[in-house]
Amino acid sequence: MILDKLIKARHMTKTVNATKKLLSERGESNGASMASDVIENYNTLDDDQKNQYFHYLAEKFNPSPADVLNAAQMYAEAPNADNLVWLMKVSEAPRQELLRRLNRAPGGTGMIIDMRRQLLKALNRKPELKAVDADMQHLLNSWFNPGFLKMYQVDWKSPAEILEKIIQHEAVHEIDGWDDLRRRLQPDRRCFAFFHPQLSEEPLIFVEVALLPDIPASVAPLVDKKSATVEPNQFKCAIFYSISNCQPGLRGVSMGNFLIKRVAESLKKEFPSLKIFCTLSPIPGFTEWLSAGQSLGAINLKPAITEKYQQSLNVLDLKKTSWSERIQAGWHPDTCSPKEREALESLCAIYLMHYSPHRGGNSVAKFHLGNGAKLHRINWAGDLSKKGIKQSAGLMVNYLYDLEKVEDNHERFVNGEVIFSRAVSQLI
Template sequence: MLEGLKTVARQAGHDRALRGLLIDCKRLLSERGEANSVAIARDLVARFGALPDDQQASFFERLSRDFSPDPQAVLLGAQAYAREPNASNLARLTHVAEPPRQELLRRINRLPGGTSSIVAMRRALLTRVARQPELQALEADFLHLLSSWFNPGFLQLQRVDWNSPAQLLEQIIRHEAVHEIDGWDDLRRRLQPDRRCFAFFHPQLPAEPLIFVEVALLPQMPGAIAPLIDKASTPLKPDQFKVAAFYSISNCQPGLKGVSLGNFLIKRVADELQRELPQLRTFCTLSPIPGFARWVRAGAVIDGLSKSRQERLAEARDAVAMASGGDLDRWSSAAVLRALPDAAMQPLTRLAAFYLALQSPVASGDPVARFHLDNGARLERLNPLADLSAKGVKQSLGLMVNYLYDLQKVEAHHEKFTHGEVAHSRALASLL
């Protein structure tokens, strides 16, 4: 009985905290609240951080419902603009159509550390949107504002090296999302003179990297990841630097998901490297294909192909099915993949070419491919047995791909991709 009373009391306390938080929101939006916004916003952020998960969910629901535009005011404004589409009516319509919660977030943002608080709020919100579609409009407001506040014009590019603050180096280790960093020795190798690491920072989050990219300076385009991340390898001399290979891009802020950062980062880094090392002639990636194995297991289907391409795709699919006995899980180790005969590896590589060149333009295409191709890269070369780590085998069946960034053609390639066409090399074309 005592435990039950404690639970009831705890719930009552949470309900009071939620009510207090909503009162703070209304106070912050009031005329008086605008003058005292810093103090009120500080209390609001503290109250939100103290809420348990279920009460945070309730807060987002109330924010979505109670801080939306007035439908009647929007209707009247739209009708007035339809009758007289002048600047005054458009301004009035824009004002009444904007959700009050956007102004609420702006006022929170005035608080020292407010930007970081809003990023944290969105991180909490994103964990719920898939289960609660009624929160999508609220999520759109967060994304709209953060996309403006994290405009690339506000971001600062910094090189990360072994002399960077220890706190920053720890974050690089923690946030590396593509090829795990195995401690300080591994990180030290990735920051040697034949390697580069660059990160974007925002003035309001000066000690927190938003996204970072790792680059290997090489004599030629790489065909496997293991030599690039071998912490015992010997650094190359500068006269061997001909190629800059981007081999890992990691986002550090889950609350900024969907805010375009990586595409601007690659272009800025390429420009920076070209100024520092004029001898560099090739800018490329060595990238995973994280959706490939899943697509093959799902039947390797692509709609809308010509008859001849459908036949080649079916032929490659049948050859892979025969070689694996109809069970790709048999190819679940590096040793098995190394032992595959050409009769199995060649159709597997062809399937990867079809997947990247012809499936990438649709929303279900490989996310890494879509990122680079939309960024203006060209699909250049497929590399079998390039990533034999457990993750590489599971997701990509050991394959990796080079995307080429021709700095003179990125805009043209981006334009092609927006129209559903993937720029690719002759070597890739021969597989299709």
């Protein structure tokens, strides 16, 4: 026991010393080998020690408050370029230079992503590490700018290592083995992923697309590995039915919106017959929002919508029987009453149309609406899986991408406005 503690303490000491050396003047000139030493020593730490190491970075690598104050006063008195550059220099945490030097080592980029993955797991319990996370995210946003990323189509001829990672990281509709994956890579399906030059065998994020004659209302046919393929002369719609992040350490680094737009442009060139680009999306958190029964007063809705919201909640009466209890009792979209269906569709429309731009709004809706899509249709019984019924009462959504209007729609959403179709508004 004592020996284990001594060995762990030695590992931490070696990691700290290697870090100091890397950030020294000598580390500037011989950065790659010294960065490799930090990586090698960091990888000997267990999870608790890694969190201790993050505390060390948080405490010892902050900007000097006196230098920042002095530089800010100089810039306030004489707001010229030289004083601004000096203020920017002294206000940057030395952690950022440490991370830049780490990135020079072979495997450094992947190591920093892994460090952030570990850091994010601790962040809720250790808010004092927020500045360390902010520095990491700031640099990762630059290094993983879409201009540096390569988009490739993943198909059945792709390396087995990459195909295995697609199966592993599919987060929306689980891939049930190789036969399921093979169907998702048939000619009427597409899978595209972003890769980074420093992580050539690691997909960062991928999107799955179905090429169909019409906009689907249900996901089951899209993920049915025994479904018949569609002939190319029938392709009218490109349906984005799943998008998955493969690197938890890149959370908050914007890539998905650029991937969808690049995929749409690529498919339009390949198939000029495609006229519609649309999603079939889940609504995670919808039933949690229902169960919370939150007041909508702060959103400043019209009285008629607020009344409809309350009437619909009264129909469901979730205070009497919770959503999970209803599911356990056998609740199913195919057998529920017409009044319950109307109430759920109305509440879903209110949730997506009016709650999405606000804090706590649906994450998937924020992604697509913020990406310039239009709230096109809410589909009853769109996802009858256990997960779909639990998280959204089986409802799914089509977000429509009109490539000529995405910029305008994006700007309007940023200003708090959701663009929606008449079909959705009629549900309220």
